[in-house]
Structures are given as C-alpha cells and as structure tokens.
Amino acid sequence: DAGITQSPRYKITETGRQVTLMCHQTWSHSYMFWYRQDLGHGLRLIYYSAAADITDKGEVPDGYVVSRSKTENFPLTLESATRSQTSVYFCASSDSGDEQYFGPGTRLTVT
C-alpha cells in the first residue's frame, strides 16, 4: 500500500532492553522525521533526516539512535529503554514543501 507505515503499532518492553521502531514510506520523500507525543508537550522532534545517509538531532535526541541507509526507511532505536521513553512515536515524511505526512504511530510502553 502506498503511504507511510509504522511497525509495530503497539510494543511493551522492559527497562534496559533495546527496541527498534520501523518506519517505511513509499513516496520517495527526501525528508523523514521521528516525533514523540506526550501529554502537555505536543509533538517533539527526536531526529530527522534530509536524505539517505544524512541524519541530525532534533529537540529530544538523548537515548535514541537512527539510521537511513535507504530513502524509504527510517528506523528509530532505543538502545537501552527507560520508563521516561514510554510514549507514542510518530514517523513523518515530506518532500520539498513544508507539509509533513504522518504515520499511524507506535505506542511504546517501557515497564
């Protein structure tokens, strides 16, 4: 299906475990983004990528790692999950314009 997808949609993990959230888009958009949504904070940018093999930190990058070996994929890895990383994670993509297209989100719970 065309569009932007995220997997898994729901994930429960334990403190200290590594977990990877996947994001895939079929539009060949240059830009991809990872946000987390927390009550009272809206959407905060974790990392973004302007093109394959180019990534940069956003507002809240600590504890996260990203890679972009292919234009269509932008995985987000929590190397050692903490309870403060319990959140809803959204991936987004955009092309030359400012409008971003969001995936359906991944609800992550760290116990």
Next chain:
Amino acid sequence: DQQVKQNSPSLSVQEGRISILNCDYTNSMFDYFLWYKKYPAEGPTFLISISSIKDKNEDGRFTVFLNKSAKHLSLHIVPSQPGDSAVYFCAATSNNAGNMLTFGGGTRLMVKP
C-alpha cells in the same frame, strides 16, 4: 522554552457554532504556519496552512488568521460539526529550518451535537 504555544488544552463548542483555536509563537523567524488535526489512534493530518506574507487563508469551513505583530494565529471552524472533534496542533517553520516543524502542545476540540 516552548516556541509555539497553544494555551487552551481543550475547547467545547455546540454543533453549528464557531470554533476558534488559538496559537502563539515567540520565534520571529517563523514564516510559515500549519494546522494539523489528530484523531485518536491515528497520526496527525494536515489541515490548512498560511504563509507570513498573508494574514488570512480560507479552505471551506476552515480559516486561519495570522497576526504577525502579535505573533498569534487562530483557526476558525464554521460551522462546527461533531466530526471535527479531535486534537488540533499548530506548527511553525522558517525558511532555513530544513523542513523542520515546531509544534504546539495541542488543543482538544469537542463539538457537541
């Protein structure tokens, strides 16, 4: 410090009436503003935008107003419908921001039948 603020966490409106959602920003470099709508268990979807060279942009029932001197924008929904019940996020960006958006905290709109 939040550069984009939505000071009302929630708003309740009667069906058929006007909904006004407000957004304030502090960064004078912002020159493009967007509103996103989000339903539960879904990702945000783009609703309407406005460039800083305009003070109003209209799309059907949705109108966004921009007051640059006050660093304030608002989204008007007329008439409001129950299907408009959602969380609305204001976002801003600048020409040199590399397609990055800065989001406000969101306002939950409830339209009562």
